Amino acid sequence: MEGGKSGFKLAQEESGLEEDQDPAKGRFRPGLSLQLDMESQRSSVLHRVVSFAPDPLPARQYDRHTTEPISFYLSGLEELLAWKPTKDDAFNVSTEPLAKRQPPLESHRPRTLVCHDMRGGYLEDRFIQGAKVCDPYVFYHWCYTDIFVYFSHHLVTIPPVVWTNAAHRNGVLMLGTFITEWTDGEKMCESFLAGEDEAYRAVAKQLAAIAEFYRFDGWLINIENSLSVSAARNMPHFLRYLTAEVHRLVPGGQVLWYDSVLRSGELKWQNELNEQNKVYFDACDGFFTNYNWKEEHLLRTREVANSRRTDIYVGVDVFGRGAVVSSGFDTKKSLQMIREHGLSVAIFAPGWVYEHLGPRNFLDNEDKFWALLTPLLSIHRIVSLPLCTSFNLGVGNRHFNHGQETRTEPWYNLSAQEIQPIYGSHRMADNGWVQTRCYLQEAWCGGSSLLLEGAILPKAHHVTARLFSFQIPAPSRLFLVLIFKHDSHFQAMALAPLLSTRESLPHPDRDTSPLPEPTQHMPSLLHTPPPGLAQLLRGCEQRGEHGWQSRCYALELQNGFLDELSLTVFRRQPRQEEMPFTCLLGKIWVLDAASLRSLLAPNVTSSMLPVDAAHIHWHQVSAEQLSVSLTLSWTYPPSKATCFRVHYRSGSCVGGSEPPLLLLGEAHVCLYRVTQLAVPTPHAMASCHLEFLVEPVPNNGSHISPAMWGKFIFVYSNPKLPESAATVSPGPRP
Numbered sequence: 001m002e003g004g005k006s007g008f009k010l011a012q013e014e015s016g017l018e019e020d021q022d023p024a025k026g027r028f029r030p031g032l033s034l035q036l037d038m039e040s041q042r043s044s045v046l047h048r049v050v051s052f053a054p055d056p057l058p059a060r061q062y063d064r065h066t067t068e069p070i071s072f073y074l075s076g077l078e079e080l081l082a083w084k085p086t087k088d089d090a091f092n093v094s095t096e097p098l099a100k101r102q103p104p105l106e107s108h109r110p111r112t113l114v115c116h117d118m119r120g121g122y123l124e125d126r127f128i129q130g131a132k133v134c135d136p137y138v139f140y141h142w143c144y145t146d147i148f149v150y151f152s153h154h155l156v157t158i159p160p161v162v163w164t165n166a167a168h169r170n171g172v173l174m175l176g177t178f179i180t181e182w183t184d185g186e187k188m189c190e191s192f193l194a195g196e197d198e199a200y201r202a203v204a205k206q207l208a209a210i211a212e213f214y215r216f217d218g219w220l221i222n223i224e225n226s227l228s229v230s231a232a233r234n235m236p237h238f239l240r241y242l243t244a245e246v247h248r249l250v251p252g253g254q255v256l257w258y259d260s261v262l263r264s265g266e267l268k269w270q271n272e273l274n275e276q277n278k279v280y281f282d283a284c285d286g287f288f289t290n291y292n293w294k295e296e297h298l299l300r301t302r303e304v305a306n307s308r309r310t311d312i313y314v315g316v317d318v319f320g321r322g323a324v325v326s327s328g329f330d331t332k333k334s335l336q337m338i339r340e341h342g343l344s345v346a347i348f349a350p351g352w353v354y355e356h357l358g359p360r361n362f363l364d365n366e367d368k369f370w371a372l373l374t375p376l377l378s379i380h381r382i383v384s385l386p387l388c389t390s391f392n393l394g395v396g397n398r399h400f401n402h403g404q405e406t407r408t409e410p411w412y413n414l415s416a417q418e419i420q421p422i423y424g425s426h427r428m429a430d431n432g433w434v435q436t437r438c439y440l441q442e443a444w445c446g447g448s449s450l451l452l453e454g455a456i457l458p459k460a461h462h463v464t465a466r467l468f469s470f471q472i473p474a475p476s477r478l479f480l481v482l483i484f485k486h487d488s489h490f491q492a493m494a495l496a497p498l499l500s501t502r503e504s505l506p507h508p509d510r511d512t513s514p515l516p517e518p519t520q521h522m523p524s525l526l527h528t529p530p531p532g533l534a535q536l537l538r539g540c541e542q543r544g545e546h547g548w549q550s551r552c553y554a555l556e557l558q559n560g561f562l563d564e565l566s567l568t569v570f571r572r573q574p575r576q577e578e579m580p581f582t583c584l585l586g587k588i589w590v591l592d593a594a595s596l597r598s599l600l601a602p603n604v605t606s607s608m609l610p611v612d613a614a615h616i617h618w619h620q621v622s623a624e625q626l627s628v629s630l631t632l633s634w635t636y637p638p639s640k641a642t643c644f645r646v647h648y649r650s651g652s653c654v655g656g657s658e659p660p661l662l663l664l665g666e667a668h669v670c671l672y673r674v675t676q677l678a679v680p681t682p683h684a685m686a687s688c689h690l691e692f693l694v695e696p697v698p699n700n701g702s703h704i705s706p707a708m709w710g711k712f713i714f715v716y717s718n719p720k721l722p723e724s725a726a727t728v729s730p731g732p733r734p
Contacts, residue, residue, distance in 0.1 A: 043711040044610035047687070050618050050626065050716055057615060061088040066675050067617060067629045069128045071160035073121075073152060077188050080156055080206050085213050091128050094164040094174075094215035095669050096415075097639065098252065101171035101380040102471040103506075105252065111146040111344040112377055113256075113288070113313045114139070115220075116163075118351040121152030125160045129665055129673060130413030135359035137351055138395050138412075140420045140438070141370045142170035143469070144377035146344075147254065149175045149220050155188070156210070162414035164216045165668060166394060170420055171380055173217040173254060178207060185225035193231035193238060200238040208245035211253065218246050218254040220288065223261045232265030239283035256286040256313065272297035273304045273312055281311075288346050291317040291324055298341045305343075313346035314338045319356070328352060332372045339376050363438050367423055374424060381471040382419075385478070386599065387565075387590040388701045389419040396447015397440050401645075403546040403586065406663050415668040416446055416643065421467040431460040432578070434569065436467070444483050444548060444586025452567060455580040456493070462570035464498060467588075470562035474501050477593040479533055480523050480553040480565075483586040485546075490581055497523055497553055498568045501560040518563045523553035532596050536702050548586055554593070565590065589701055599700040609635045611694055611712035619676070627676045634670050634694055634710045645695040646672045651679035653688040661693070682718045690714040 060072050069091035074080050103109060116139070124131040139148075148167045150159035157177040167174045180188050192199045211218055219242070227235060239257065246253040257280040262268055270277055271293035281287040289301070293314065305312050316334045320327025325334040331347070338345050353365050394417030399407035425435040434454030443449045454463050480497050500518035526533075529552040569581055591599070617629040632646065644667040649659045664674060674692070682688045694710035 043713070044612065045713040045715065046613055047715040047717070048616060050682075050718070052618055052620065055615070055617060058086070058088050061091065062673075063127070067615075067673065068675050069671075069673050071122065071126045071128060071158065071162070073154035073158055074156035075154055077155070077191060077203070081202060083206055083210065089213070090671055091669060091673070092158070092161045092214055093669065094161050094168060095638075096165040096168040098168045098173065098217065099171040100383045102383050103378065103380070105146055105173065105254075108310055109378065110310055110339055110342060111313070112144055113147040113149065113344065113346040114145050114350060115149040115151050115288075115346055115348045116351065117151040117349045118355065121150065121154075121157065122160065124412050125162055125414060127413075128161055128415075129667070130162075130411055130416070132409050133412045134397075134410045135362065136395055136412045137354040137359075137362070138393055138414065138417075139166075139350075140393055140417065141366075141423065142167065142172050142420055143379050143422055144370065144374070145170075145172045146380070147173045147175060147217075147256075149177065149256075149346075151177045151220070153179060153181065155179065156207070158210060158214055159216050160414075161214065162394070164214070165415040166417040169418065171382075173252065175218045175220050175254060175256065176211065176216060177220045177222060179222040179224060181224040183225070185223070186227070189223065189225065189227055189231050193234045194228055195230075197234075197237070200234055201241055204238060204242035204245050207242060208249050211246060212249040217250055217252065218256075218285075220256045220258060221284070222258040224267065225261075226267045227261055227265035229265060232261065232263060235261070236263075236279050236283040239280060243284045254286065255284040256288050257281060257284050258288045259290045259315070270297075273301040275304070278304060281305075281308075286311040286313055286344075288313045289315045291315040291348065292322045294325070295337060298337065298343060302341045302343065309342050310344050313344045315346045315348055317348045318350050318352040328356070329369060329372060331369070332376065335373055335376045363440075367437055371424055379422065379469050381469040383471050385472060385475070385590055385592045386595065386700065387419065387468065387588070388699070389421075390443070390445040390587045391421065391438075391448060391450040391585065392416055392418045392443070392446025393420075393438055393440075393448045394418075394446070395440075396443065399447055400443040401445055403444050403548040411447065413666070413668075416666060418446070418642075421450060422469070424466075426463070426465055428460075428463055430457070432457040432463045434463040434465045436465050439584060442485075442584060450585040451582065452495075452569065452585060453580075453582045454569065455578050456569065456571060457578055458576050459574075461574075462568050464566045464568045466564055466566045468565045470564065471505060472562040474557040474560045474562050475592040475594060476557060478523075478555050478557070479526075479529075479589070479591045479593055479596070480555065481533075481587075481589040481591075482551045482553075483548055483588075484551075484583055485548045485586065486581070486583040490583060492572055492575070493569055493579065493581055494572055495551075495583055496525075496568050496570070498566040499523060499555060500563040500566070501557060502563045503560050505561060519560070521555055521557070522568075523555040526552045526554050530596075533591075536596070536599065536700065587701070599702070608694070608696065608708070608710045611692065611710040613712060613714065615673075620681075621678065624681050626679050626681050628679055628690075628716075629673070629675045629677070630714075632672045632674065632692060632694065632712060636670055636696055640698065641696040642699045643668050643697050644670070644672070645697060646674075647693045647695065648674075648677070649691040651688045651690050653680050653682055653686060664692075667694075679716075682716060684718050687715050687717045689716075 057067055063070050071092055124133045124136050150163055159174050159176050164174045192203050243255040246255050259270055262276045263279045269290040271290045273287055301312055302309050318327055318331055335345055353369050354362050357365050394414040395412045397410050398405055423436050427433045432455045437451050439449050439451035456463055499521045502518050611632050611634045613630045615631045619627045621627050646664045647661050648664050692712040696704050
């Protein structure tokens with residue numbers, strides 16, 4: 001949206017309407033019994049006459065049935081070369097910066113790449129504002145992943161922004177795919193590779209610019225067709241130029257090559273790096289091998305790659321197509337062999353768990369798949385505080401806010417996924433067992449919580465579950481807050497956090513190098529938290545609604561580094577019988593006490609500018625009802641809010657009591673498309689009004705007063721339909 005214009009002015013220009021000469025006419029004025037604070041910088045008002053004139057939205061960025069914003073791909077070379085960003089692309093730009101993790105990607109240790117290929121791609125994940133869908137596929141084992149590739153068979157696969165947001169929040173790079181195939185692919189490659197340098201440079205510049213604009217991290221290049229001699233000769237130059245452009249425009253960006261074409265141009269998968277395809281590896285950041293390799297291929301690859309062996313991503317097809325070492329739940333056999341040779345792995349289509357075994361029990365099967373691989377995967381460590389997460393998967397059967405149910409229908413939006421813990425089962429020979437897993441039946445915020453379940457054996461005292469790994473200089477004092485709930489059987493037990501520290505750091509290139517045992521610390525329970533912390537958290541040691549409780553802890557530290565955060569469940573009194581338990585963890589904060597003042601006073605709430613509206617579409621549902629779609633926009637300081645909750649008060653055409661405030665949805669960018677909202681038809685010579693409110697959700701877990709929310713009043717008048725419009729067909733189905 002263009003700055004410096006009111007929503008009224010901008011919306012008029014969008015629709016081609018002229019502003020009335022009387023500046024007071026058409027505006028909302030006192031007399032409709034609605035009390036508005038027009039002095040507020042966060043409030044704006046727009047009065048429109050309902051119009052059914054066509055105003056089509058770009059088909060590439062919006063669903064043609066509902067006008068919801070969608071993610072998209074590019075199908076042809078002409079479309080790629082013609083691409084340029086427009087204001088309608090704003091929904092597709094990732095707002096989540098890439099979180100730092102240790103060890104970094106550039107360390108010389110074997111990495112893990114996950115390549116997502118599911119049913120052609122762009123399924124429910126294409127809906128940027130989320131979708132109402134039961135049991136969708138979701139990925140959440142980010143702590144083992146270095147790079148995530150979104151793959152499809154379209155020429156230019158731009159990762160759906162919901163995936164980029166989730167990956168970046170968890171410290172994982174996101175790559176798109178550039179693929180050419182079959183006869184059309186040969187023709188396409190010939191058109192930009194066989195001629196002068198300017199042709200392939202133009203393609204490379206566009207690909208790099210797309211990654212920069214949408215804020216993902218680079219490309220997997222997959223040429224699945226033969227190349228002419230001249231095209232093959234230019235391919236390494238194209239790769240080298242593309243890699244340089246991506247590095248220039250995208251900090252930390254990557255360009256990877258898939259094992260397909262030989263230096264001669266022949267399409268012949270090698271299942272290894274060798275002298276026939278090394279020319280492409282030398283021109284970019286990494287090499288993704290085909291899947292039908294044996295151990296001798298790994299031996300040769302290791303020798304040819306030499307010092308760059310960790311830039312080799314050995315492909316493992318979880319579906320097991322072709323002659324593979326292993327697949328499915330046996331994937332560990334392939335990974336073990338790859339790791340023995342010091343190579344990185346590319347796990348292709350792990351959605352096998354969902355597609356082959358089905359959505360029923362998916363989360364359990366997904367945890368089983370990754371638990372089998374865990375011993376061979378590096379855990380990526382969080383490097384900064386505060387840590388604040390509600391364990392939200394970005395999917396749910398219902399939606400919760402502060403333990404209270406706010407929506408009852410299933411939903412899916414990966415942009416809402418928060419930082420994920422280490423999931424797994426921990427068995428202690430003499431003590432018992434404990435397991436952490438996703439729980440979709442109840443949550444503190446979002447759609448899921450973290451379930452701890454297990455048992456303490458007779459004569460044993462406690463069991464412990466690891467949640468997060470850190471590599472952070474230990475603050476002199478930190479606060480830790482848990483929000484949790486448990487059943488009545490838990491009364492004989494207690495829950496407590498456990499933090500470990502180390503005196504030295506692991507070597508970034510050798511995760512297995514021996515280190516001294518960490519020191520364990522049990523934080524002290526604060527019965528009366530400091531005033532500032534109580535303000536941020538609305539108090540500790542208070543039983544909340546719906547059985548949720550909060551506990552606040554403090555820990556004094558000296559030197560060293562934070563290493564791990566675990567939760568311990570222990571008996572209150574010695575007993576001789578086995579004690580099973582279940583407990584839900586709704587939210588966790590870990591805060592450096594020295595940063596508390598800055599967290600409490602971000603001084604950004606006054607920076608929300610008025611909410612504007614554009615792309616207003618009307619539809620006549622019946623004589624008494626309309627539906628309206630419109631795009632709300634606002635501004636807010638970057639990285640100061642995890643999301644925005646968009647509320648509204650239903651349309652009112654007469655006086656009376658104020659309608660209730662209803663939640664429309666969440667936005668993860670400073671835009672929200674309201675779609676097909678049912679509103680009453682205004683009577684002749686009368687007006688109706690809607691009220692939209694935008695609530696920032698700060699990333700420090702605090703709350704913004706409703707007085708500081710953005711407010712937009714939308715007043716609409718009788719469309720004065722001609723007689724022929726008395727019977728209008730219903731609108732398109734959602």
